Amino acid sequence: MIKAVIMMNTQGKPRLTKFYDFQPPEKQQELVRTLYSVLCTRPEGVSNFVDVASIFGPDSRLVYKHYATLYFVFVYDSAENELAMLDLIQVFVETLDKCFKNVCELDIVFNYGKLHTIIDEIIFGGQVLETNSAEIMRAVEEISRLEAASSTISLVPKSVSNWRSR
Amino acid sequence: MANSSIMDTLFQRSLEDLIKGIRIHSPDASTPISAFLSKAMDEIRKEIKSTDPHTKSTALLKLTYLSSLYGYDMSWAAFHAVEVISYPRFSLKKIGYLSASASFNEDTEVLLLMTNQFRKDLSSPNDFEVSLALQCLSVIGTTDLCRDLCNDLFTLLSSTRSYVKKKAIAVILRVFSKYPDAVRVCFKRLVENLESSDPQAVCSAVGVFCELTLQDPKTYLPLAPEFYRVLLDCRNNWVLIKVLKIFAKLAPLEPRLGRKIVEPICEIMRRTMAKSLLFECIRTVVNGLSDHESAMKLAVSKVKEFLVDDDPNLKYLGLQALSDLTSRHSWAVLENQEAVVKSLSDVDPDIKLASLRLLMAMVSDDNVAEITKVLLNYALKSDPQFCNEILRSILVTCSRNYYEIVFDFDWYVSLLGEMSRIPHCQVGEEIESQLIDIGMRVKDARPELVNVGRDLLIDPALLGNPFLHRILSAAAWVSGEYVEFSRNPIELIEALLQPRTNLLPPSIRAVYIQSAFKILVFFLQSNLWQQDEGASSLIGDRTQGGSSPMIEAQLLEGNSLATYGSMTNSGHRFCAGDSSRSVDENGDEAVARGQPVSLAVSGRETSSQESVVKLLNFIQTAMESLSCSHEVEVQERARNVLGLVQLVKRYVLGCSVLHEENSGKKESETSEIVKLITDLCSEELGPVSVSAQARVPLPDGLTFQEDLSELDTIYHDIQLQPSSFSLGMSRYGDKGFPLTSNGQFKEESESSTKSESLLAEHRQRHGLYYLPSEKDGAASADYPPASGEKVEGDRHDEMNDLVKLTEQSLTVKKKPHRAKPRPIVVKLDEGENFIPTNKLESQNDMLSGAVRDVLLGNEDVSISSYGADPPSKWKGKEKLISDGPLDLRENSVTVESSDIGNPSSRRSKHKAHGKERRQHGHGKNDERREENSRKEKKKSSHHRHSRHKGDGKGGASMAGKAAADAPSDHRKISTVHVRMQVRKK
Known part of the structure; x- marks a missing residue:
């Protein structure tokens, strides 16, 4: 089971937080801060796994990957394979890359909704459901199309039409 | 209202x-971002x-954003989220679900309102709407919702829409954990999906079973x-x-x-290129198949590859795999x-820690010396944090179970000394307690302890x-x-x-002074009086000190004499303690003291006196400055020492003048005082x-x-008691004090008898709250027993009790193969830590119970369906299920109609269970039959399901009665090979 997916930049600003067991917002922020303090002290060339039982409770492991200005962090338990989780980060990043054409931090910052769409296609309630980035892309594009279609109708907001009809 | 709504819509910030606003505010501190954010929140x-869906949902989206990335509370907006979810437009609904998944929890009340909305969205023709609902349910599903x-x-579990089906399967995990009864309804279909032709369904079904199995x-x-399939x-x-x-x-x-x-797993291990899969194989072999030697060998060889790999990740995992091996296969380690x-010496702190733990797990009494030597070398070289980690783990490992693995305590004590001198050492507290322990x-x-202590004390650099x-x-204490x-x-x-x-x-410092005091007393005793032992008859007493009442009395005298309260002596001296100890101790002492004493005797008497005077002068100068210290502990102890020094000095100087006369009185007084203090100090402390x-x-x-409020009424008449009470305690036992010549002592003894009588009075009145006095010694022997009129026989009983107690608690451990016997380590017989055992969650029990029920039924059918052709009417239903989405109504009809199952006999179920096991043990010949039976099972599964729905205990399937060969017209399970290769990093 995956417990949390967190993206933050190298200054410790969170860009995406997703917890699969409920955490109140203040607690989430605290966890992110603690996590950052752990990650930023890790030197280059060390393993991607960190022992986080002290932060997330027993039977929790963490894998992170550092891309450009971003940390990608997955917190999971013994039901997941460590290397597979590392691969999953890779899948996630690849999909982001396909989605945004050379993804950079700004894309992440401004596409909050889409980010969630993508991660929700990969991880469902803490379980890994899709690992093929082409499949993920297909679903994401479909959803985006659907969103766009439903919001084109909203170009004439109901309130406006109400007002005109009055 | 309409107007404001338009304004909101037109000028709303997206x-x-x-x-963008946040980004503008972030860098400069002139307009703080918090002000901007709180404005945005307003x-x-x-x-x-707003009543406008777009405005409302945009606001909700912004709120969700601020909540998840800036920690703003959004629980107050729960109802708005429910509203947004109910909008028919997909883009808005999505926002609603997003915020619900992020912010709802078990306590969110509005969840009750969502059941129908969920139901509606789950039956939507739009895959993605269904997906949204499932997604949300998988995170926030409560018992009520799941039920x-x-x-x-x-219904969705057998959907033909693969996209929906895989998510429906995954959500079942949440449903089972929240509402175990769902097992009766959904379990069959979940199992069926393990053999589905749809690889995605298999994938998520296996995922669910993995979580459940763990x-x-x-x-x-x-x-x-x-x-296995x-x-x-x-x-x-x-x-x-x-x-x-x-x-x-x-x-x-x-x-x-x-x-x-074991064979398929080894095969995967040999051929796979994916490290993740390889690692999982290794872990499976290590944890589950450790009896299979060839597989173990293969796994260990793969672990070795991991360990020598340059990739720190593989090294880390290799060490992890090894640590799983330590308990049962230490050869691999x-x-x-x-x-x-x-x-x-890796750069990665986690790798270092893992290897440290592994090393510590390897430690045994044979290699502890070598391993600690290696580790200390590493500790010297590494950074402070890891250095201390090493030291700490050495200390923990060696002290485990009363120093179980330490045979040579001289070595260990000097190791402790060595550890103290490591520059980064920050484990003072642990070393302190072990030295004393x-x-x-x-x-x-x-002896070695004193040696090591001396080396540490003498080095002025360490004080910094x-x-x-x-x-x-x-x-110092040692x-x-x-x-x-x-x-x-x-x-x-x-x-x-x-x-x-x-x-x-x-x-x-107080400990230092106290130790100096003890050493001084010892020195005086051995140097000044020991030598004219023959002349001084009083000294003879010392050897008879074994008789307990004597010692007791002497101790107490010593107490008052030197105002040497056991209170001040760090509170852990047990004078009433072991009489048996002091008997041995006296014997020991005589031997142990032989060395310094003989030295003193061999020297000239006068020179020894000179050295005593010199020493006394030295102590006096050192103590005089301390006696004005602001710290009471330091001051008081310094004054104690000074008092002794002056007393002895008077004697020594007087003695050298009047040496010829050998005037008895003064000498005997002083020497007796010193002797008494010596005896006091020589009382051994035990754990x-x-x-x-x-x-x-x-x-x-x-x-x-239960209620101690009554104590108030009891105590109200002795409000001021506590202070005089403690005084009485520390001075207790002045009765029979021989040196009453000094007026001060008399006074003191008077006051103490007064408080003592008060105490006795209190005891008499409220004896209920006192423990019987003979038990006092065993419980806490800090002070002499409180009863004043205790007869000696009583005391003897007490001593006997104590002897028994110590006999019980002393455990002698010997290992015959050692040339040098292991020294005795005093252990107290009871375990010092309790490990509370937690009971399993009842929820979990319920779940497994439900699953067991269903599984028993499952086997029943799978066995009986060997030769069973299910009745044709089920066949028809089955087609409906597998071919197209089943209408809810139709489903419920099925449920009703299927209630007519024959009541089963429990016996047949059990028989089936046994068969299943046996069959499972068989070789490949059986596999085809198994497969067939499974197909069969699939066919009849709908029937089975309904049976369980209707009647939990289940009737014997009708299929079970018929006997025919497995039908061949079933669709073959095609194995679609999916290329979803796990990437190598």
């Missing part, structure tokens, strides 16, 4: 505007009340054949990993299963010892390091307590009183169990009152 609060939506989800492996053992057929690494995780849990439960899966030791528990280690102060305190093993007490006193000791905190008090048996007729 999420993008909000983000806007959101206004906008979210109410169970049937809807059941929680409670035993329950899912009957499903092993299904998992997946293991053989599946080419998807993700799925294989999950199946391996399942088998790692199942294999230890069923040896025959292990035999069956020893084989890789070199790689492990090398990893100690060993001193008390291991008699044979004391605050982390070492605790160790120095222990060293050298004072066991001074009889010291070769040069004068040197010790000089070390204890060196000027740099002013760097110590007062509490530790005291934390729970000693609890061992005092409850006396008959003692009743405890």
Whole structure:
């Protein structure tokens, strides 16, 4: 089971937080801060796994990957394979890359909704459901199309039409 | 209203505007971002009340954003989220679901309103709408929701829409955990999906079973054949990993299963290129198949590859795999010892820690010396944090179970000394407690302990390091307590009183002074009076000190004489303690003291006196400055020492003048005082169990009152008692005090008898709250028993009790193969820590119970369907289910119509269970039959399901009665090979 997916930049600003067991917002922020303090002290060339039982409770492991200005962090338990989780980060990043054409931090910052769409296609309630980035892309594009279609109708907001009809 | 709504819509900040605003504010501190954010929150609060869906949902999206990335509370907006979810437009609905998944929890009340909305969305023709609902449900599903939506989800489990189906399967995990009864409805279909032709359905079904199996492996053992099929057929690494995780849990439960899966797993290990899968195989073998030697060998060889790999990730995982091996296959660890030791100097702190733990796990009494030597070398080289980690783990490992692995305590004590001198050492507290602990528990280690203590005390450089102060305190205590093993007490006193000791905190200075005091007393006793032992008849008493009342009395006298309260002596001296001890101790002492004494005798008497005077002068100068200290502990002890010094000095000087006369009185007085203090100091301290008090048996007729408020009424007449009470205690026993010539003493003894009588009075009145006096010694022997009129026989009984107690608690441990016997380590017999055992969650039990029920039924059918052709009417239904989405209504009709199952006999079920097991143990011939039966099962599954729905206990399937060969017209399970290769990094 995956417990949390967190993206933050190298200054410790969170860009995406997703917890699969409920955490109140203040607690989430605290966890992110603690996590950052752990990650930023890790030197280059060390393993991607960190022992986080002290932060997330027993039977929790963490894998992170550092891309450009971003940390990608997955917190999971013994039901997941460590290397597979590392691969999953890779899948996630690849999909982001396909989605945004050379993804950079700004894309992440401004596409909050889409980010969630993508991660929700990969991880469902803490379980890994899709690992093929082409499949993920297909679903994401479909959803985006659907969103766009439903919001084109909203170009004439109901309130406006109400007002005109009055 | 309409107007404001338009204004909101037209001028509302979108999420993008909000983000831009935040970005503008972030860098400069002139307009703080918090002000901007709280303004944005005010806007959101206004906008979210809008009736316009777009405005409302945009506000909700912004709120969700601020909540998840900036920690703003959004629980207040729960109702708005429900509203947004109910909008028909997909883009808005999505926002609603997003915010609900992020912010709802068990306590969110509005969840009750969502059941129908969920139901509606789950039956939507739009896959993505269904997906949104499922997604949300998988995170926030409560017991109520899961119960109410169970049937809807059941329908989706056999949906033809792969996209929906895989998510419906995954959500079942949440449903089972929240509402275990759902097992009766959904379990069959979940199992069916393990054999689905849809690889995505298989993938998520295996995922669900993996989670379930990890929680409670035993329950899912009957499903092993299904998992086995997946293991053989599946080419998807993700799925294989999950199946391996399942088998790692199942294999230890069923040896025959292990035999069956070991070959396929080894095959995967040999051929796979994916490290993740390889690692999972290794872990499965290590944890589940450790009896299979060839597989173990293969796995260990792969671990070795991991360990020597340049990739730190693989190294880390290799070490993890090794640590799983330590308990049962230490050979594998020893084989890789070199790689492990090398990893100690890795850059990665986690790798270093892992290898340290591995090394510590390898430690035994044979190699402890070598390993600690290696580790200390690493500790010297590494950074402070890891250095201390090393030291700490050495300390923990060596002290485990009363120093179980330490045979040579001289070595260990000097190791402790060595550790103290490591520059980064910050484990003073641990070393301190071990030094004292060993001193008390291991008699044979004391000489070396004093030796090591001396080396530490004498080094002025160590005083500058605050982390070492605790160790120095222990060293000081040890050298004072066991001074009889010291070769040069004068040197010790000089070390204890060196000027740099002013760097110590007062509490530790107090220990220093106290130790100096003890050493001085010892020195005086052995140098001044010991030599004319023959002349002084009083000295003869010393050897008879064994008789307990004598000692008791002497101790008490000593107490008052030197105003040497046991109160001041760190509170852990037990004078009433072991009479048996002091008997041996006296014998020991005579031997131990032989050395310094003989030295003194060989020297000239006069020179020895000179040295005494010199020493006394030295102490006097050192103490005079301290006697004005602001710290009471330091001041009081310094004054104690000064008092003694002056007393002795008067005697020594007087003695040298009047040496010829050998005038008895003064000498005998002083020498007696010194002797008494010596005896007091030579009383041995032992370890005291934390729970000693609890061992005092409850006396008959003692009743405890819950409420102690009554005590107030009892105590109100003796309000001011406490202060005089403690005084009475510390001075207790002035009765029969021989030296009453001094007026001051008389006065004191008067006051103490007064308080004592008060105490006795109190005791008489409220005897209920006192423990019987003979038990006092066992419970806590800090003070002499409180009863004034105690007869001697009583005391003897007490002593006997104590002797018994010590006999009980002394455990002698010997290992015959050692040339040098291991010294005795005093242990207290009861375990010092309790490990509370937690009961399993009841929820979990319910789940596994439900699953077991269903599985028993499942086997029943799978066996009976060997030769069973299910009745045709079921066939028709089955087609409906597998071919197209089943209408909810139709489903419920089925449920009703199927209620007519024959009542089953429990016996047939059990028989079936046994058969299943046997069959499972068979070779490949059976596999085809198995497969057939499974297909069969699939056919009849709908029937089975309905049966369970209708009647939990289930009737014997109608299929079970018919007997025919498995039909061949079933669709073959096609194994679609999915290329979802796990990427290599």
